[in-house]
Amino acid sequence: MPLYSSEAIVLRKIDYRDADRIVTFLTPDRGKLAGLARGARRLKSRFGPYLETLTHGTLIYYDREGKNLIHVNHFDILHSFRKLREDLFRSASGQYLAELVLGLLPEREAAPETFQLLLQTLDRLQKGVETEPILRIFEIRLLVLSGFAPRVESCVRCGGQAAPFGFSVEQGGVVCRDCRSSTVAGVRPVSRGVLRFWEQALALKEERFDRVRLEGKLNRELRDLLHHYYRHLLGREIRSFVFLERLRKEIAGLTPQRENGTQ
Amino acid sequence: MEASSLNRLIEELKRLPGIGTKTAQRLAFFLMKVPKERALGLARAIEEVKEKVRFCRRCGNLSENDLCGICSDSRRDAALICVVQEAMDVLAIDRMGEYRGVFHVLHGALSPIDNIGPDELNLRPLMERLEETEVREVILATNPTIEGEATAMYLARLIHAKRGIKVSRIAHGIPMGGHLEYADEVTLSKALEGRREIQ
Numbered sequence: 160m161p162l163y164s165s166e167a168i169v170l171r172k173i174d175y176r177d178a179d180r181i182v183t184f185l186t187p188d189r190g191k192l193a194g195l196a197r198g199a200r201r202l203k204s205r206f207g208p209y210l211e212t213l214t215h216g217t218l219i220y221y222d223r224e225g226k227n228l229i230h231v232n233h234f235d236i237l238h239s240f241r242k243l244r245e246d247l248f249r250s251a252s253g254q255y256l257a258e259l260v261l262g263l264l265p266e267r268e269a270a271p272e273t274f275q276l277l278l279q280t281l282d283r284l285q286k287g288v289e290t291e292p293i294l295r296i297f298e299i300r301l302l303v304l305s306g307f308a309p310r311v312e313s314c315v316r317c318g319g320q321a322a323p324f325g326f327s328v329e330q331g332g333v334v335c336r337d338c339r340s341s342t343v344a345g346v347r348p349v350s351r352g353v354l355r356f357w358e359q360a361l362a363l364k365e366e367r368f369d370r371v372r373l374e375g376k377l378n379r380e381l382r383d384l385l386h387h388y389y390r391h392l393l394g395r396e397i398r399s400f401v402f403l404e405r406l407r408k409e410i411a412g413l414t415p416q417r418e419n420g421t422q
Numbered sequence: 423m424e425a426s427s428l429n430r431l432i433e434e435l436k437r438l439p440g441i442g443t444k445t446a447q448r449l450a451f452f453l454m455k456v457p458k459e460r461a462l463g464l465a466r467a468i469e470e471v472k473e474k475v476r477f478c479r480r481c482g483n484l485s486e487n488d489l490c491g492i493c494s495d496s497r498r499d500a501a502l503i504c505v506v507q508e509a510m511d512v513l514a515i516d517r518m519g520e521y522r523g524v525f526h527v528l529h530g531a532l533s534p535i536d537n538i539g540p541d542e543l544n545l546r547p548l549m550e551r552l553e554e555t556e557v558r559e560v561i562l563a564t565n566p567t568i569e570g571e572a573t574a575m576y577l578a579r580l581i582h583a584k585r586g587i588k589v590s591r592i593a594h595g596i597p598m599g600g601h602l603e604y605a606d607e608v609t610l611s612k613a614l615e616g617r618r619e620i621q
Contacts (some may be wrong), residue, residue: 170536177440202597208608212535212568239608244568248576251534254568258535402534406576 160219162232165189167218168277169210170257174200179264181230182210183261184218187271191264194220194229207233213243213253213281231415247389248406252284255399256297263305273304275276279365281361291378292371298385307392311357314338324349326384349384428454444587480551482527482544484509492516492524499523501558505548505577507531507565515563523561531569532576538569540576549580559588566594566612589613 167184169241170191171199175181182193199206209216210231219233241290243249261380262287266268268361280297310332313320316321321336325346333354372387386400428450435446453461478490485491492498492512502523506512512525515529528543551557560581565571577588595613596605605613 173536208566208606236607241608241611244571245575247572247579250568250572250575254533254535261535398537398539399534402539407541419509 160223160230162219162221163229164217164219166237166274167192167216167234168274168281169212169214169216170261172199172210172212180210181228181346183202185260185264185270185277186218187274187419188269190268190273191261191266192220193227193266196234198406199231199252203314206231206234209236209239211239211244212257213240213250215240215278215281229299235373238282240285241279242287243281248403249290251288251399252294253281255294255397256280258339258397258399259298259301259389262389262397263301263307268418270304273301276300276304279368283368288369291373291382292373293368294379295356295373295378296360296362296363296368296371298389299357302388303361309333309388311354322351324351324354326388328388347384347387350377350380354373354382356381373388401403443571477527480547481525481531482509482547483512483525497522501556502561503548503551503557503559504561504563506563507570507573511563528564528573531564531567531573533569535571543573545577545580548577549584552581552584557587559590561590561592 165186165188167186167224169182170185171183172187173181175195178198182194182196182199184194186192192242196206196210198204199210206285214234214236217233217235217237217239218231219235221230221232223230240253243253256277260273264273274333276297280293281294299308306358309315309328314324314337315327315330315332316334316338319335319337323336324333326332326349327334327346329345333349339346352374356373361373386397389397389400431450431453432443432446435441435449436443437592438446441449453464464618472481474486475484476486477571478485478493479488480493481490483490485493487494499522502585503526504515505526505528507528507530509527509529512527515521515525522566526544527547528545528548530543532538532540552560560577562574562577565575574591578591581587581589593616594618595609596602602610
């Protein structure tokens with residue numbers, strides 16, 4: 160039974176039997192991997208507190224041919240993202256990112272860029288930079304990396320540029336003014352600002368991410384549009400998004416500061 | 423005919439947590455060998471538990487009555503509430519014999535990814551208790567996992583927002599009898615953070 164070693168981020172853990180856990184990891188070389196961690200819930204487990212959601216570490220595992228689950232042998236911590244876990248909104252944001260990755264990525268397909276994107280985004284969330292632009296950039300880039308990016312440069316039907324544009328999840332992108340009338344229902348209006356931010360999010364160098372600002376109204380429009388699109392792709396509601404929305408409204412309140420993404 | 427009833431028993435036992443085929447077979451053969459009264463005693467005990475045990479109206483703990491033994495005990499300090507994830511945690515804390523307050527069982531922890539949001543937890547009765555009774559302190563004793571921490575933070579904000587009750591979190595750190603050299607860095611940093619002065 161061959162033994163492998165890889166960097167990994169814990170995306171999800173499910174209790175299994177008395178003391179075991181089934182853990183889903185994101186690895187750069189083999190993408191999403193689910194594995195059995197025996198005894199992981201015991202107080203004196205060799206995994207300690209490492210197999211917690213959003214922990215980044217070195218995973219050592221056995222992979223038996225014909226088996227869906229890998230056998231987790233060891234997991235050494237590289238980053239626990241402790242500060243992220245100590246802030247409710249940022250912790251929920253991290254879990255939201257994990258849910259998107261879980262929903263969009265296939266199992267056992269290399270995903271080095273998605274791995275880096277998630278790792279860097281978690282790091283930024285932990286550092287306390289503005290949350291909302293970071294989440295929007297992640298959502299847009301994940302769509303491109305997973306091959307589900309909608310067409311936003313020009314109309315999906317005629318390739319035209321006639322504004323104002325609409326967005327159709329069924330058509331998979333923007334629809335120009337001329338095609339909107341003949342397109343089936345469900346086209347949402349989309350502003351130029353949203354399309355500009357979209358382009359910027361893809362073109363931006365990573366070291367400049369922290370400086371991105373996103374005005375409240377534009378953020379709300381983009382957030383709703385992306386949520387609508389992700390919900391369509393996953394074929395279900397994104398549960399951690401609903402929780403984040405609830406947190407925004409119920410606990411933090413919709414203050415202008417929070418809407419700008421500041422914690 | 424006999425074999426099929428035995429197989430049924432083995433299949434039922436296999437559904438219990440931590441019981442595999444071999445253990446289920448061993449237990450089934452054991453039950454076959456013991457006197458009939460003893461085996462039926464087990465069956466009656468299971469039946470009785472399923473019929474009588476329910477959740478305490480006030481705290482959500484397991485109880486045979488409307489109120490559990492802890493909630494109906496007048497010697498308990500009702501102004502001190504310890505919030506735990508599961509009813510088994512009540513047993514663990516109460517076993518040590520030093521805690522004289524009351525409990526509140528959430529029946530889970532926030533985990534949106536698993537579809538467990540605030541509405542799925544036993545939260546509303548807790549907030550009602552805080553409104554209706556004089557509470558001095560709420561101890562948040564959810565597990566030190568990302569879900570448990572999120573639940574504790576969520577609850578702390580809810581309680582702080584409503585009224586001026588002291589909210590505390592159980593300490594995290596090195597277990598008694600443990601060695602520092604074997605402790606992981608997350609636990610160690612928590613232990614250092616939660617250090618206290620020795621008088």
